[in-house]
């Protein structure tokens with residue numbers, strides 16, 4: 001999927017994944033964090049409601065990255081005091097900066113499954129030692145060809161277990177209604 005593909009989805013308002021608010025499971029997780037200086041990345045951030053929430057809670061080092069410029073420009077207008085230098089219009093796989101925490105929300109499922117191993121290696125590479133990758137994966141297959149692309153617990157465990165300590169990978173209890181019973185919440189710590 002090229003940047004053009006994603007730009008078109010935003011231009012045509014064809015953004016069925018967009019929650020229009022911070023994802024409840026991620027909000028719940030963010031509310032457990034006390035260190036406001038953590039370096040946090042949201043890859044494939046789209047409209048980045050999680051970044052807005054983090055920013056409003058006083059987190060100072062939040063970075064967002066997306067291939068599509070449209071949602072980043074919208075974000076910039078919506079959250080004008082968010083540091084412009086933390087809004088990155090580029091390919092996640094070209095990022096080199098280090099982070100303490102990477103928050104995953106419908107970015108992984110937007111990638112072709114052939115890119116999943118690359119995602120696992122790249123998230124690990126971007127994290128400082130003991131850094132964490134935290135978020136949500138779909139625990140289902142989709143009828144139509146993706147994106148989104150689905151998966152299951154066993155597959156995710158196999159993909160990440162060599163690079164991360166699987167601290168949590170369980171059915172998500174506080175998903176939004178349409179995703180109830182079809183998401184896993186996970187916390188993976190870099191080995």
Ligand SMILES: C[S@@+](CC[C@H](N)C(=O)[O-])C[C@H]1O[C@@H](n2cnc3c(N)ncnc32)[C@H](O)[C@@H]1O
Nearest residue numbers: 006017044045046066067068091092105106110
């Ligand atoms: C399904 S959307 C999810 C957006 C957002 N995470 C959300 O939950 O609303 C996937 C996003 O990933 C972005 N994306 C896809 N491939 C990317 C890549 N290689 N690097 C950065 N962003 C990418 C797309 O532009 C799109 O905004």
